[in-house]
Amino acid sequence: MKCRVCRGPAVIDIRRHNANFCVDHFLRLCRDQVTKAIAEFSMLERGDRVLVAVSGGKDSLALWDLLRELGYEADGLYIGLGIGGYSDRSGEAVKAFAQERGWPLQVIDLRDEFDYDVPTAAKVTKRVPCSACGLSKRHLFDKAALDGGYDAVATGHNLDDEAAVLFGNTLRWQTEYLARQMPVLPARHGFPRKVKPLVSLGEREMAAYCVLRGIDYIVEECPMAAGNKHLGYKEALNEIEARSPGSKHAFYFGFLARAAERFRDAAPDGPEESGLGLCTRCGAPSTNELCAFCHLVERSAGAEPVVLTTKGAR
Amino acid sequence: MGGVKVHLRNPSRTIEHPGPVSIVALLQKLEVNRESVLVIRGGTLVPGDALLADDDEVEIRPVISGGAA
């Protein structure tokens, strides 16, 4: 296997590009893809201060590294979700990563600061864990970004994530979600700009990037994810990709270029468009007296903690 | 004198496979989709056409994450 660029020994093949790359040219490809995505979708400008949502997994640590490499002032925010040993180990991975590089990392622990954790909130509110988790993360990232004066929140969603979400939304024609599935969401009153600079890089490329950059990410998966629909969609798409390389990319970028626009009217109005108020507790935009996050905290705080077994929540 | 040592995850286990064997052939034999793993040896990636010899040690690392948020 030879590098497409320099003909030196290649370490990775990317079938979607029908090409192989050596270490240096693969790392360059990753940086170029991120630079291109940032420019194409107007995600960031030179000198922007970016808050990176880091989980300890490959995508978010690679994203933080890439944004720094590209010269952005990027700081990390880690949220301790209280998902048993998985959270303990991911927290350690993030802290070690930040410390080694001397990059600023903010840590918010749900149990310490709000007296709940994701498994308990999921049980008490009868939400699936990823829903309670996503709600908590979105709220806290938004708030931290606004409080800290950041220009944008960046998340590590990669091409496989976006293609899988699109696949799920399309299977059920969830037009209101299709309307919002963009790689950049502009800032609105009370919400920071949100960007996904890794949308043109696949999951396998992000793991490879970490290995080649010596990034010690947590390979272990969140136990809450086991068997969820999202994973099933990814597997299905990878089957298709194996037979027809480039399918995931064509599916997602074709949607952005030729279909997304048609769903725009299906987007529900945000709180400020519908002229509604602010959460009485935290000041976030909200249609109710309490925003969804404060409502979740209100119900979950102090509830008897769910104990995780190796099989997941009990 | 042993075969190629292969570390797998989910569940974590180690198997031995007689060498020499190419990565592509090994993954096929294990029925692993190449899109969903990396093969790692000594902190770097092993390309698909590499031949593994007896006593080589590699990790087959899944790259699919499951979070939906």
Ligand code: SF4
């Ligand atoms: S898999 Fe679900 S519960 Fe686990 S970290 Fe991701 S969103 Fe949260």
Ligand SMILES: [Zn+2]
């Ligand atoms: Zn090269």
Ligand SMILES: [Zn+2]
């Ligand atoms: Zn609130």
